[in-house]
C-alpha cells in the first residue's frame with residue numbers, strides 16, 4: 001500500500017525534513033510514526049498527501065508514484081485518503097451530520113447516498129444519535145469522533161492522523177485510539193503520527209521511530 005524507497009525531502013530553505021527514508025506498509029496495516037518535534041512526522045504525512053514532493057527517491061501509494069503524478073491527478077489520489085487533525089477543524093455553524101456530509105457534497109453524491117454514508121460513518125464512531133446537534137453541543141472527545149467520521153465517510157483505503165489525541169486526556173485518548181482500531185479491523189490502512197509513547201506502547205502495533213529525518217526504529221511498540 002505504502003512504499004518509501006530512499007525518500008528524501010529537502011525544503012527550499014535548506015531544512016531537511018527526511019533523509020533517505022525506506023519502509024513499506026501493507027494494505028490493512030495499523031502503524032504509528034513517532035519521534036520528537038522536528039523528527040519528520042508531518043513531512044511524511046504531507047508527502048503521502050502529495051502536499052509536498054520528494055526531493056529524491058521513490059514514493060508509491062497504492063501503486064501510484066507520488067513523485068511523478070500530475071497536479072490534475074492529486075484530487076483523485078486524495079479521494080483514497082482520509083485525514084484526521086489534532087484540532088478536528090469542524091465547522092461550528094453546521095450540524096454534525098452536515099460536517100460529515102461535506103466531503104460527499106463536494107464529490108457531488110446524491111442526497112440519499114450522502115445520508116446513507118453519513119449514517120454509517122456516525123455509527124462507526126458511536127455517535128448515531130448526535131447527527132442533528134452542533135459541534136459546540138459535544139464534548140472534546142465526541143468532536144474528535146466527528147472529525148474521524150468525516151475522514152472516513154468517503155471510504156478511503158488509507159486513514160492518516162496527525163497527533164489525533166494531542167488535546168485529549170489519557171482516558172479519552174485511549175478511547176479514540178480504539179475507534180481507529182475498529183476502523184482498521186474493517187480493512188482500512190491506518191497511519192498515525194503521534195509522540196504519545198505511553199499510549200502507543202500499550203497498543204502493540206507497528207511503530208516507526210524517526211529522529212531528525214531518519215528512521216531509527218521499526219518494530220512492535222512496547223518491545
Ligand SMILES: Nc1ncnc2c1ncn2[C@@H]1O[C@H](COP(=O)(O)OP(=O)(O)OP(=O)(O)O)[C@@H](O)[C@H]1O
Pocket residue numbers: 011012013015016017018035036037038039040041042043044
Ligand atoms: N515547510 C517547511 N519549510 C521548511 N522546513 C520545514 C518545513 N516543514 C518542516 N520543515 C523542517 O523539516 C524538519 C521536520 O519537520 P516536521 O514538521 O516534519 O517534523 P514533526 O516530526 O512533524 O514535528 P512536530 O511534532 O513538531 O510537528 C524540521 O527540521 C522542520 O524545521
